[in-house]
Amino acid sequence: MSLQRRETKLAFWFLLPVAVVLLGVVAYPFFFNVYISLTNWNMFHFRDPHLIGLRHYLRLFAESDFWMIFGKTFLWTAVNLVFHFTLGLGAALLLNRKLPGRSIYRALLILPWAVPQYISALTWRGMFNSEYGAVNLILAKLGWLGLGPLSWFGGEWSAFSAAVITNIWLGFPFIMVIALGGLQSIPQELYEAARIDGAGPVRRFFSITLPMLKPVLMPALILGTIWTFNNLNVIWLVTDQGLPADKSHILVTYVYKAAFFYYRYGYAAAFSVFIFLVLLLIVQGYNKAAKAGEAY
Amino acid sequence: MALVLPLVLGSCGRIDRSRSVVVWEQMDPKEQEQFDLHLAAFRLAHPEFAEFDIHRVHYRTEDLRTQYQTAALAYGGPNLVYGPADQIGPFSIMGLLLPVEELLPRTEIDRFDPVTLPILDGHVYGLPDQVGNHLTLVANLALVDEVAADTDTWLEQLRETTLDTDGDGRADQYGLVFNLLEPFWLIPWLGGYGGWVMNDQAQPTLDTPAMVGALDFLSGLKQEGLVPRECDYPLADTIFKEGRAAYIVNGPWSWEAYREAGLEIALAPLPMVTSTGLWPSPMTAAKCYSVNRYLDPETRECTAALLAWLTSTEVQVELAMTLSVLPADREARLRPEIQSDPTLDASRAQIEKGRLMPIVPEMRAMWDAMRPGYQGVMNGDLTSSEAARRMQTKAVGDIERMRE
Numbered sequence: 001m002s003l004q005r006r007e008t009k010l011a012f013w014f015l016l017p018v019a020v021v022l023l024g025v026v027a028y029p030f031f032f033n034v035y036i037s038l039t040n041w042n043m044f045h046f047r048d049p050h051l052i053g054l055r056h057y058l059r060l061f062a063e064s065d066f067w068m069i070f071g072k073t074f075l076w077t078a079v080n081l082v083f084h085f086t087l088g089l090g091a092a093l094l095l096n097r098k099l100p101g102r103s104i105y106r107a108l109l110i111l112p113w114a115v116p117q118y119i120s121a122l123t124w125r126g127m128f129n130s131e132y133g134a135v136n137l138i139l140a141k142l143g144w145l146g147l148g149p150l151s152w153f154g155g156e157w158s159a160f161s162a163a164v165i166t167n168i169w170l171g172f173p174f175i176m177v178i179a180l181g182g183l184q185s186i187p188q189e190l191y192e193a194a195r196i197d198g199a200g201p202v203r204r205f206f207s208i209t210l211p212m213l214k215p216v217l218m219p220a221l222i223l224g225t226i227w228t229f230n231n232l233n234v235i236w237l238v239t240d241q242g243l244p245a246d247k248s249h250i251l252v253t254y255v256y257k258a259a260f261f262y263y264r265y266g267y268a269a270a271f272s273v274f275i276f277l278v279l280l281l282i283v284q285g286y287n288k289a290a291k292a293g294e295a296y
Numbered sequence: 297m298a299l300v301l302p303l304v305l306g307s308c309g310r311i312d313r314s315r316s317v318v319v320w321e322q323m324d325p326k327e328q329e330q331f332d333l334h335l336a337a338f339r340l341a342h343p344e345f346a347e348f349d350i351h352r353v354h355y356r357t358e359d360l361r362t363q364y365q366t367a368a369l370a371y372g373g374p375n376l377v378y379g380p381a382d383q384i385g386p387f388s389i390m391g392l393l394l395p396v397e398e399l400l401p402r403t404e405i406d407r408f409d410p411v412t413l414p415i416l417d418g419h420v421y422g423l424p425d426q427v428g429n430h431l432t433l434v435a436n437l438a439l440v441d442e443v444a445a446d447t448d449t450w451l452e453q454l455r456e457t458t459l460d461t462d463g464d465g466r467a468d469q470y471g472l473v474f475n476l477l478e479p480f481w482l483i484p485w486l487g488g489y490g491g492w493v494m495n496d497q498a499q500p501t502l503d504t505p506a507m508v509g510a511l512d513f514l515s516g517l518k519q520e521g522l523v524p525r526e527c528d529y530p531l532a533d534t535i536f537k538e539g540r541a542a543y544i545v546n547g548p549w550s551w552e553a554y555r556e557a558g559l560e561i562a563l564a565p566l567p568m569v570t571s572t573g574l575w576p577s578p579m580t581a582a583k584c585y586s587v588n589r590y591l592d593p594e595t596r597e598c599t600a601a602l603l604a605w606l607t608s609t610e611v612q613v614e615l616a617m618t619l620s621v622l623p624a625d626r627e628a629r630l631r632p633e634i635q636s637d638p639t640l641d642a643s644r645a646q647i648e649k650g651r652l653m654p655i656v657p658e659m660r661a662m663w664d665a666m667r668p669g670y671q672g673v674m675n676g677d678l679t680s681s682e683a684a685r686r687m688q689t690k691a692v693g694d695i696e697r698m699r700e
Contacts, residue, residue, distance in 0.1 A: 043657055044699055046369070046390035059700070130526040131466070151526060154675040240477065240528070244675055245668030260362045261660060262698050263386060 030276075036269035043263035056270035065254075073229060073250040076164065080228045081221070083168040088175025093209075095176070096183040106180075113173035121237035124166040128152040128238070153239065156247040163238045163248060167231065175220055182216035183209070218290050222283055229279060232256055251275050314594035317345075317602060318374040319352040319585070322360045324549055326619055328352070331606075334614070338605045345598045361386075368392040371590045375599040376606075380429060381422065381582045384414040385657040388421045394587040395419035399600045407609070412582040412624040414655050422584030423607040424624035426615055428548045429653075431484055431578040432646040435562045439469070439542040443564040447513070450567045454522040457542035471522040473532035474545040476674045479666035480579065481545060485510035487577025487651065488569040493666075498658045500695070502665065503688035511673045511680035513569070518674055548620050548643060563642035565649050580650040582624050616640060622647060658695050665691035 037056055041049035060066060095106050112120065127134045130151040139150065152162045186209065194204050232252045239248040242257070249257070252275065259268035323331060331352060339350070353374065355363055361383050367373030368390075377387075387393045396405060397420055405413070405420055412427045413420050435443045439457050444450035454471025461468045475481045486492065491506025517523050524531065536544040537557040544550075545566065554561050566576035585603055605611065612623035613631050620639045623629050634640055653659065669687040672678035678686070 040700065042698065042700065043386055043389055046392075055700075129531065131524050132531065151675065153526065154677070243477070243671065244677070245671045246664075247668075260358075261664065262694065263365075263390075263657075264697065264700070267697075267700065 033269050034273055036266055037273050038270075039266050041265040041269075042267075046263075049266070052266070056267045057274070059267065060270055060274060065249075069249050069251055069254050072160065072248075073252075076160070076167075076231075076235075076250050077225060077228045079164055080167050080171060081224055084171040084175050084224055084228075085217075085221070087168070087172040089179050089213075091172065091176040092179035092183055095180055109176060110173045112169050113171075113177070117170060117233050118237065120170055121166060121234050124162070124169070125238050125240065128162045130154070153243040156244065159239050159243050159248040163235050166238050167228070167234045170234065171224070171228070175217075175224065178216055178220045179213060182213040186212045214290075218286065222286050225282055225286070226279055229282075230275070313372075313592045315348055317348050317350045317376075317595050317598050319350075319376045319378060319602075320355060320360055320364060320374040321352050321378040322355055322357045322380075323378065326552070327615075328354065330615055330618060334606060334611050338602060341605070342598075342601055345601065348595065348598050350598070350602065357383075365390065365392070368588060368590060373588050373590065375588055375591045375595055376585045376603060377588065378585050379583065380653075381414045381424070381584050381655050382653055382659055384421045384584065384586055385416065385655040385659065387586065388416050388419070389657055392589055393421045394589045394591070395421060396423055396587060396603075399587055399596070400604060404604055407626060408607075408624050409626055409629070411652060414582070414584055414586075416655065422582075422586035423603060424582030424584045425607045425612055426619070426621035427580060427582045427624045428621045428643060428647060429579075429581040429583065430643075430647055430650045431481065431545050431547055431566070432643065433564045433566045434536070434544045434546055434551065434554065435564065436536065436539060436542055436544075437560040437562055438539060443562050444567045445564075446568045446570045448570040451522075453542065454517070455520070458522050467521060467524075468540065470524060470535065470541045472517065472543045472545070473523060473527055473535045473541040475529045475532055476518070476523065476527045477667075477671055478529070479663060479670045482510060482514065482666065482670050484545075484566050484576035484578040484650075485513055485569070488566070488574050489513070489572055490574055492577075492651065493662050494654060494656075494658065498654065498656045498695075500658075500662060500665065500688055500691035502662075502669075502691055503684045507684040507687065508680045509572070511670070511683055515673045515676075515680065519676075551620055551639065563639060563646075565642075565646045575649040578646065578650045579653040580647050581653040657698070661694035661698060662691055665694055 036049075038051050038053060039045075039049040040052045040055075091109055095102060095109070099105065126132075128136075130136055130153075133152070135152070136150060150158055153159045190208050190212075191204055194208060199207065229250075230252050231250075235242075235248060235250055235253050236256070242249045242253060246257075251271070255268045255271040255275070258264045258271065319331075321328070321331065335350060335352070339346070357379060360377070360379055364373055364377050364387070368387075373392075384393065400423075405423070408424065409427070412424045414422045414424075433443065440453055444453050456471075457469065458467050458471040459469040460466060483493065486506055489506040489509035491504045491510070492501060495501050518525070524535070527535075532541075532544060533546070533550065533553075535541045536546075537554065537559070539559060544554075551561065551563065566578065568575050585606055587599065587603065591599055607625070609623075609625045609628045612625045612628040613634060615621055616623050616628065616634055617637070620637075620643060622640060622643055623634065628634060665687045668690070669678065669683035672686075673680055673683045
């Protein structure tokens with residue numbers, strides 16, 4: 001046996017335990033979920049589910065709420081990502097400068113990320129209470145601006161906004177940390193050369209900072225998209241399971257309710273497969289865009 | 297990997313199901329305290345089960361439901377599962393529960409008031425240790441002298457006790473606080489207007505004049521500013537504990553905490569609806585221990601003995617006296633200490649006007665159908681008649697979808 005072949009075989013044996021674990025915890029549940037989506041598994045067929053084909057998938061698109069929830073999920077993801085990246089990058093740029101008390105600011109800005117999401121979400125829910133919440137008390141103090149107390153969970157879009165505000169607060173430190181790491185690895189010589197060539201701050205940002213941050217920001221963007229798209233906790237806890245009247249759901253909270261409140265396991269599994277396909281398409285889109293960028 | 301694997305495996309204690317008797321519960325802290333005392337007494341009284349590791353695992357109500365489903369699906373889970381009777385409907389339909397008559401002799405079951413037993417298709421799927429879980433009117437005697445007996449008198453009291461002391465346009469003291477989000481607080485008034493959630497065939501009966509009347513009554517309280525604009529359970533509880541509300545509508549689990557907060561309270565049935573002459577009928581429910589269908593045969597005897605112990609007459613008397621709940625055991629109810637306790641007496645007065653919560657799985661769809669309509673009316677987004685119509689449509693649709 002040649003040395004190369006022996007090494008290949010050895011590498012295979014090293015990889016085998018990981019492959020087995022991945023098969024067990026990723027591949028098997030995934031394909032089992034696809035199988036469930038093709039069955040009538042629910043409370044009444046808990047022990048005797050049988051295949052019913054694509055009925056759940058057809059039902060999914062026929063449900064009146066589906067497209068609204070689908071659109072809202074995209075809006076939720078887009079708004080959050082825009083703010084996460086704008087605020088995160090902005091904070092990182094500020095913290096990358098020599099500021100007095102920089103480490104204190106950095107610790108304070110990372111704080112939202114360090115607090116457990118569950119606690120933050122419940123605290124924000126209390127803060128949005130129309131009568132006693134801090135947000136409305138502040139709005140009341142700013143009464144001269146024409147901002148009165150809002151019933152945050154009384155309206156579909158105000159409840160949605162409350163969840164978005166919470167998630168922006170929770171999410172931007174992640175991008176800040178990633179961007180700060182990227183900024184510190186950009187060679188200062190590039191900026192000096194650009195300055196000598198007469199490039200202003202805006203030009204330097206778009207021609208040096210942003211392209212140099214792309215390798216770290218792109219994975220963060222993909223992760224951020226997936227996490228935000230699938231963020232159950234914030235919507236579920238802030239809007240108290242979909243206030244008002246189940247109108248603030250996104251796809252994952254809707255699936256959660258179908259599975260664990262109505263015992264519609266087959267239907268929820270079909271929904272999950274759909275969410276997976278949507279995210280797969282988004283990630284593919286990002287990858288294509290990233291590769292197109294590399295061509296320049 | 298080679299280093300981590302033994303570490304992980306070594307740190308996981310192996311659970312021997314044949315020597316372990318586990319109770320999954322969703323008890324509040326006081327109930328947990330009582331459970332631990334009764335379990336200790338069981339260990340002393342039954343040395344023959346000394347080899348068994350008997351313990352409880354606490355879950356929140358929703359977690360208990362989902363965790364038990366998942367565990368039982370894999371033929372695992374605890375020996376006994378404890379919670380409100382309404383979770384028994386789905387569990388029994390899924391085939392996850394063992395009928396109690398297969399574990400205990402009939403005489404053990406006959407001890408109970410039959411209306412408190414969760415019976416489906418002729419099988420008993422749990423034994424209760426208490427009955428109640430019912431909403432009652434709780435008055436703060438520092439703000440009201442006498443508890444109103446009808447809604448007209450009550451409304452007058454609520455108007456008198458809702459005060460804006462600092463003149464900022466917001467009430468600083470309310471006549472009434474209660475949960476404006478959960479339809480559990482709507483149900484008593486549905487009964488007060490002559491309605492109920494479903495008929496005998498478990499079909500929804502929500503689009504009725506009774507529902508419209510109940511919603512009109514409750515939204516009227518909000519429109520008049522007699523209750524806070526936005527009020528969930530914790531907020532209502534806090535306002536009442538702070539002494540800033542004359543009344544709260546709440547259940548037996550809360551009364552002791554109000555006394556501990558230094559309030560002098562009076563319990564009374566929710567006031568009779570003057571226009572209909574009917575009493576509000578809160579849902580009542582038993583809390584039961586149910587048996588896992590997949591319990592290890594080796595633990596069967598110990599599980600049976602523990603179930604009988606935890607629902608025994610003595611334990612129920614003890615629970616009644618410490619938790620202000622009513623026993624489900626008939627003999628316990630006749631004990632003099634139970635008969636003469638004023639809190640239990642008030643509780644009994646409300647229970648007699650209540651109705652047992654249906655334990656059919658369709659009830660889940662009913663709650664979810666009522667919630668948006670109730671919230672919509674309380675927010676001012678829906679009229680009562682539109683909400684009632686939507687509740688009915690949603691309930692019918694959701695029940696249909698549950699069966700797909």
